[in-house]
Amino acid sequence: MWKQVLYDLFSWGILIYSLSLLASYIFIGVYSIGETRKYLRKSSFTDYNLLASSSYSPSISILAPAYNEGANIIENVRSLLSIHYNQLELIVINDGSKDDSMEKLIKAYDLEAVDYLYNVSIPAREIKAIYKSRNIVYKKLIVIDKVNGGKADALNTGINLASNQYLVCIDVDCILEQDALLKLIKPFIEETDKRVIATGGVVRIANSCIIQNGRLLDVNLPKHFLPRVQTLEYIRAFLLGRMAWSRLNGLLLISGAFGAFDREIVIKSGGYNPKTVGEDMELVVRMRRYMEEHDLPYKVAYIPDPLCWTEAPASYKILGRQRNRWTRGTIETLKIHHILFFNPRYGLLGMLSYPYWFFFEFLAPLIEFIGMVGFIFFAFIGIVNWSFFFALLGFVLTFGWLYSIFAILMEVLTFNQYKKKGEVAKLVLTAMLEPFFFHPFVVWSAVRGNIDLLRNKHSWGEMTKQGFKVQPGAAVEKITTASRLRNGLFQYLPVATGWLLMLVLLRVTDFIYNGTIHQYPGQPAYIFLLSMLNDLAFFVKASILLGLMHMLLSLINKRLAAGVTISISIIITLISVALMQYFSLSFVPLGADLFGYSMNDIKQTVGASGGINIATIVALLTVILGLLAIFKWVSPRLQRPAKWIQLCTAAIAITWIVIGFTSPNKFTIRDEYAGNLSRNKLNYFVAASYDHFFPANIETAGLLAGKTKTFNYVDEAKYPLLHVDSTADVLSPFFNKDTSPPDIVIMMVEGLGRAFTNDNAYLGSFTPFLDSLSRQSLYWENFLSNGGRTFAVLPTLLGSLPFGASGFNEFGEKMPAHLSLMSILKTNGYRTSFYYGGDADFDNMALFLQKQKIDAINDIKSFPADYPKLPEHNGFSWGYGDKELFRHFLSNMDAETDQRPSLQVVLTVATHSPFLVNAQEHYLGEFEQRMNTLKFTDLQKEEHRKYxxxxxxxxxxxxAIKSFINNYRSKPRFKNTIFIITGDHRMPEIPMSTKIDRYHVPLIIYSPLLIRPAAFESISSHSDIAPTLLAYLKNNFNLRAPSTVSWVGMGIDTAHYFRNIHATALKQTKNNLIDFIMGDYHLSDEALFKMMKNMDEEPQTDPAMKASLQAAFSQFKQKNDQVTKGMPIVPDSIYRNYYPR
Amino acid sequence: MPFANEPGVHIYKSNNFSKLFQLFLPGHKIFLLNNITHISTRFLYGAIVFFSFLTVILVSGILITVLRKKIMFDKRSMIVRQLEDWIMEVVLENASDNQSFFLPAAVSLVLKSQLAKRVLLRKLMELKKSLSGVSGDNIQKVYSQLNLQEISLKRLESKYWHVKARGLQELAVMHQDAYHEKVFELTNNKDTMVRMEAQISIVRLKGYSGLQFFDTLSYPLSEWHQLNLLSLLGHLPLSNEDGILSWLKSFNLSVVQFSLKLIGEQHAVEFHDEVINCLGHPEIIVRREAILCLGQMPSQEAATALKAHYLVEPDKNLQMIVIQILRKTGSHLDLPFLHILQNGEDLDIKLVADRSVLYLQKINGNRQIPVTAT
Structure with a gap:
């Protein structure tokens, strides 16, 4: 059940995540429209030139960091100086360029070193000199020559020297529009109720545009695919994404290429962070955080106008570095400001902006990557639902295209930069190609960014541009991930080879050792070869996993990978040695029975077998040192294997894989010792442990919906029900085996329906003790009674008998000869008894039981006089309540001296109309309290109070059951007792939800003998209990039981998942046999229903299926009628052989 | 004992589900969810069809928009080409006050279309903003002659704020005084942009008397708005002293701020005392503007007032502005005061004081002080 829970959590989680992502994209797309439209309309009648000439315009300091920009710096600075703005200073920061940038600037602008007063408000690296021009034309220009410290450090230096109110940070190679500065500054002076702390504008792709002397002359769509697809990406991101966030006032990022900031707030926030590669985003987040923490109203504005043009990477290599850096910058920023995450203290910033970036910008590429890898893996192992996959792929692709087309439409409607013939069409085509040729690369770059961050990589990487060189580079990446993985594989091969050699040595040692101290198997060469194949198969499986792990770890660190792999190999080998030793002592391989022992048991066992002695320690040390020696010897020889070795390895690997996956389980060996000797002990242990913790769903050929098991009838003409008993012993795996046959206590609780017991009870669970008990038991949540009334329970549960005309008991004295669980156990020496609080003559129960040669019927007549009866209703009382019933049982048990195993059947009566119990008021109070515990709404409470x-x-x-079980626990026989608890049928006095509801009861098999609890969703019925119990007892305690039987049921199904392998008739009342289930379907009074996982039902109109069920039902009814009309159930020979004398 | 009255089967749970939720139940006809993949392929195929349909619609929208823009652009360009010669003639003509401009038949024909009129109007607006004098007047005359004010007035009636604002701008730029009441009505419009544009327009039309809305202004004027007003009034001598005096006492701080800017822009020394009084205003925004205003009216009195104010000013930023402004208003007589500040502990104050000292020393004696990087 927990596997299903995990699967549901995972799949629903991914579904919710994906839907949230799509919804957020849709919201962003739609929400951005309003803001863009508002800006365009405002802009249409705004005279920006006012800002340029007014002495009341805000003062601006343009900060332009430069590194190795010698090729273009003169023109770029000239274009910045040509900006017409009244109160402007331009600060160019030369960040330790290695080229002739400074020399060119000094010469071109007639610069001289000056003394300049400034405060170091933000720590930054040393300034070598500050220059100003002798020429008054360039009086706005300040050039700082400083020690290299990175872009953030250069900007911080500029901030320290800046003297104006607002800072405009710009990449020196960006081309600005004529009125870019004016448009960027205007938002700062438009607001009256909040402070604008930063503004940003759209950055467009300048590739293929005509640029002359630092001015954009003609806009063209980039010719090559990569810059063109980035154009589309920028349109989506800027025109849709950032405008929407700006409207929400949740924008976290101003482009580092061109943005304006309030200097005072920048300084108060601490300036740019030089320790992150995403300094632009980090600053904005920090500024916002500052304002939030000081409760100051603020805004970060965004201009959709294309203000700045920059060159985009034109090769995948450079693009990869850029995206890698952006990812690292994002993660670093998210990490630094993790306190914002869903923190209401920070308002929208913490509750929306940050979580959005975390889930949909940071996590999205990782989830997508995991999905891609998962898909490849699932495709490889053949479990992909291809129709769903293609539908989902189509869904994602069409949504992506739709979104891109929408962005293009927005671009065309607004700024319409790409007016030339065919440009928009090319953009649309690019949108179609993007998911295949661009997006996967971006995802991969983001993943690499994550990996690089884990590897503590902080560099920018060399961002080579065509004609531009930007930013300091640290170590240049020359080794690709593919080559790392390949190197990792080559590093792993020698480790794997060494391990294989050790395994071979161990096998040889084990074979010889066991042969010497015990015996060699018959056909020793064959068995030895088989052993080797088993070991190779295990080695291949383990090697693939270990190899993959090694290759992935080698991406992080080679030594780490080698160390981990070698360590795991050593541990695996040591465990193998221990398991081989166990086999040599016990002749059986160690399996999941290990988990049935406590630690003390294990210690005792190990000690009894000789324990950890000197010889063992020496042996273990020999193994470890031997392995290390092999690794050391093999590794250098296989570090750079020759081509022929690589080919051989590949060929051998393929052969091994084929052998490994075509497991030698097909080779059956009759001799158990030889078979166990040839097994790979670790493989056996792992497989058995896996089956123990994750029991395999029983897959039997033909058990699909609609198909059921059928009986192998012996002689239908004479004995309509007689068949070969093929009931599987499904209980043994769950039980510890005691030496003596267990006591069996069958508790049939009157009216106990699944509707009000245990998890997912649709009426709420009112059986807290049974709920907790079921978690320690084998529990079937979809069990069915064969009858809608009590009349059916004894014959079906104890005897798996047909119904006859009006219930089997109604045969009365003419009951046909039959065998039952009770009679067979009696024959096998069991003591049998029946407990009932009412009159056992009711429904001929006593008669039926007497036919089973029961030892004792303890009904109302047997109770001591001082026991209180159930309250009377109109002068009638059912008899004794459940507490008294169990008390009577335990009292008899204490007095019992007979040590034979017992089968005791208890049938309760309190939960029967008129539902009057002793201490009624107390339980009514409990009822109220239970409803509160179940957190019922008022409406639900009102509904429930009717009952x-x-x-x-x-x-x-x-x-009562709780008290009974707790008391029973103190009895000596408790340890060897199996309790079977079920409802005789579902209480009809509380309205039912479906046609099947009346039969829907739980089945709980509780016992201290249980190895572990388990829950089952498969359907079985009362008629399956007797065959299953007998099969268990037969298999474990050599119970004498017939091999041909007349059971109606074919045994309990222990599939954990929901299914029905039975074809079962259900008798609603004594006179109504109208229900039949087969596969997932239920035929009820000629109406067809499909049963769902929770036993909900949906009406169906499937004539073919209905006909199939009707035919099967008719077949059952025919046999039932035959019995009713006098045909024998069992042959005399069997009856006399197994009926108690 | 028999069980009488078999209770019927009740569908107990159906009330709990809405019809919409039932779409997601397995077995339902539409069947959006199944219990393995949570969403059925049918839903996905439906979504694919829907997205594809929308994509086709949007692509059509793109094509139509591109085509429409191109057609409009070509049409406008053609209209401009057809009119530009005539416009240049009008602009350069030395027309008398009541002279009408000759309208060639070709131009008349073109101007029969509303689009052409709107294109012409836009062109005239562009020219009017950059031309003044006779040329500017000629443009105004053409505007009136061709009844282009009808377009502007119609724009005033539009429900779209940006269209209204454009109409206001056109009427104001073209000095359509006759419609000043219509413009004035919109100075109280609920839309901020319309209100702002109406206020700017009325000032453009009426000068200082257009500022009567200051008397009842209950919301702040943005700095951008103030900039617009200043650009219109900056070159007009202050005529309404009483108005200024009342504005300086306004409860609306932005009005006070604007008034101080206006005084500064006009260098209106007659309001010197009032400006100095504003140094004691409880609000920072007013004190700041008063300091800057005194910088526009340099005098020893101003310097004395600023120095005195510095000592009582609680806000450090304003103190720094005072020191900066002393460069404009101060003289060598203020150096001792600045020296004291130079020796203070606050680095920011020291820096500004250093710069001011350097500046004053430069203009008073060209002596340089060594770099003090702190």
Whole structure:
């Protein structure tokens, strides 16, 4: 059940994530429209030139860091100086360029070193000199020559020297529009109720544009695919994304290429962070955080106008570095400001902006990458639902195209930069190609960014541009990921080879050792070869996993990978040695039975077998040192294997893989010792442990929906029900085996329906004790009673008998000869008894039981006089309540001296109309409290109160069972007792939801003998219990039981998942046989229903299926009728052989 | 004992589900969810069809928009080409006050279309903003002669704020005084942009008397708005002293701020005392503007007032502005005061004081002080 929970959590989680992502994109697209439209309309009648000439315009300091910009710096600075703005200073920061940038500037602008007063408000690296021009024309220009410290450090230096109110940070190679500065500054002076702390504008791609003397002369769509697809990406990001966030006032990022900031707030926030590669985003987040923490109203504005043109990477290599850096910058910023995450203190910033970036900017590429890898893996192992996959792929692709087309439409409607013939069409075509040729690369770059960050990489990488060189580079990446992985594989091969050699040595040692101290198997060469194949198969499986792990770790660190792989190999080998030793002592390989022992048991066992002695320690040390020696010897020889070795390795690997996956399980060996000797002990242990913790769903050929098991009838003409008993012993794997046959206590709780017991009970669970008990038990949540009334429970549960005309008991004295669980156990020496609080003559129960040669019927007549009865209703009482019933049982048990194993059947009565129990008021109070515990709404409470007596009686019954079990626990026979708890049928006095509901009961098999609890969703019925119990007892305790039987049921299904392999008839009332289930379908009074996982039903109109069920039902009814009309159930020979004398 | 009255089967749970939710239940006809993949392929195919349909619509939208823009651009360009010669003639003509401009038949024909009129109007607006004198007047005359004010007035009636604002701008730029009441009505419009544009327009039309809305202004004027107003009034001598005096006492701080800017822009020394009084205003925004204003009216009195104010000013930023402004208003007589500040502990104050000292020393004696990087 937990696997299903995990799967549901994962799949629903991914679904919710994906839908949220799509919804957010849609929201952003739509929400941006308003802001863009508003800006365009405002802009249409705004005279920006006012700002240029007014002495009241805000003062601006342009900061332009430069590194190795010698090729273009003169023109770029000239274009910046030509900006017409009244109160402007231009600060160019030469960040330790290695070329002749400074010399060119000094010469071109007639610069001289000056004394300049400034405060170091933000720490930055040393300034070598500050220059100003002798020429008054360039009086606005200040050039700083400083020690290299990176872009952030250069900007911080500029901030320290800046003296104006606003800072405009710009990449020196960016081309600005004529009125870019004016448009960028205007938002700062437009607001009256909040302070604008930063503004940004759209950055456009300048590739293929005509640029002369630092001016954009003609706009062209980039000719090559890569810059063109980035154009589209920028349109989406800037025109849609940032405008929407700006409207929300949740923008986290101003482009580092061109943005304006309030100097005072920048300084108060601490300036740019030189320790991150995403300094632009980090600053904005920090400024916002500052304003939030000081409760100051603020805004970060965005201009959709194309203000700045820059060159985009034209090769995948450079693009990869850029995206890698952007990813690292994003993660670093998110990490630094993690306090914002869903922190209401920070308002929209913490509750929306930050989480959005975290989930949809940071996590999205990782989730996508994991999805891609997962898909490849699932495709490889063949479990992809291809129709769903293609539908989902189509969905994602068409949504992506739609979004891109929408962005293009917005661009055309607004700024329409690409007016030339065919440019828009090319952009549309680019949008179509993007998911295949661009997006996967961006995802991969983001993943690499994550990996690089884990590897503590902080560099920018060399961002070579065509004609531009930007920013300091650290170590240049020359080794690709593919080559790293390949190197990792080559590094792993010698480790794997060394390990294989050790395994071969161990096998040889094991074979010889066991042969010497015990015996060699018959056909020793064959067995030895088989052993080797088993070991190779295990080695291949383990090697693939280990190899993959090694290759991935080698991306982080080679030594780490080698160390981990070698360590794991050593550990695996040591465990193998221990398991081989276990086999040599016990002749059986160690499996999941290990988990049935406590630590003390294990210690005792190990000690008893000789324990950890000197010889063992020496042996283990020999193994470890031997392995290390092999690794050391093999590794250098296989570090750079020759081509022929690589080919051989590949050929051998393929052969091994084929052998490994065509497991030698097909080779059956009759001799158990030889078979166990040839097994790979570790493989056996791992497989058995896996099956223990994750029991395999039983897959039997033909058990699909609609197909069921069928009986192998012996002689239908004479004995309509007689068949070969093929009931599987499904209980043994769950039980510890005791030496003596267990006591069996079968508790049939009157009216105990699944509707009000255990998890997902649709009426709420009113059996808290049974709920907790079921978690320690084998629990079937979709069990069915074969009858809608109590009349059916004894014959079906104890005897798996047909119904006859009006229930089997109604045969009365003419009951046909039959065998049952009770009679067979009696024959096998069991003591049998029946407990009932009412009159056992009711429904001929006593008669039926007497036919089973029962030892004792303890009904109302047997109770001591001082036991209180159930309250009377109109002068009638059912008899004794459940507490008294169990008390009577335990009292008899204490007095019992017979040590034979026992089968004791208990049938309760309190949860029966009129639902009057002793301490009624107390249980009504419990009912109220239970509703509160279940957090019922007022409406639900009101509904439930209509049946308060019923629920109170259920709580009473649960309490009684609790008391019974707890008392039983103190009895000596408890340890060897199996309790079977079920409802005889579902209480009809509380309205039912479906046609099947009346039969829907739980089945709980509780016992201290259980190895572990388990829950099952598969459907079985009361008629399956007797065959299953007998199969278990037969298999484990050599119970004498017939091999041909007349059971109606074919045994309990222990599939964990929902299914029905039975074809079962259900008798609604004594006179109504109208229900039949087969596969997932339920035929009820000629109406067809499909049963769902929670036993909900949906009506179906499937004539073919209906006909199939009707035919099967008819077949059952025919046999039932035959029995009713007198045909024998079992042959005399079997009856006399197994019926108690 | 028999069980009488078999209770019927009740569909207990159906009330709990809405019809919409039932779409997601397995087995439902539409069947959007199944219990394995959570979303059925049918839903995905439906979504694919829907997205594809929308994509086709949007692509059509792109094509139509591109085509439409091109057609409009070509049409406008053609109209401009057809009119530009005539416009240049009008602009350069030395027309008398009541003279009408000759309208060639070709131009008349072109101007029969509303689009051509709107294109012409836009062109005239562009020219009017950059031309003054006779040329500017000629443009105004053409505007009136061709009844282009009808377009502007119609724009005033539009429900779109940006169209209204453009109409206001046109009427104001073209000095359509006759419609000043219509413009004035919109100075109280609920839309901020319309209101702002109406206020600017009325000032453009009426000068200082257009500022009567200051008397009842209940919301702040943005700095951008103030900039627009200043650009219109900056070159007009202050005529309404009473108005200025009342504005300086306004409860609306932005009005006070603007008034100080206006005084500064006009270098209106007659309001010197009032400006100095504003140094004691409780609001920072007013004090700041008063300091800057005194910088526009340099005098020893101003310097004395600023120095005195420095000592009582609680805000450090304003103190720094005072020191900066002393460069304009101060003289060598203020150096001792600045020296004291230079020796203070606050680095920011020291820096500004250093710069001011350097500046004053330069203009008073060209002595340089060594770099003090702190």
């Amino acid at each position: 308060d007596h019923q629920y109170a009686s259920i709580l009473y019954a649960d309490d």
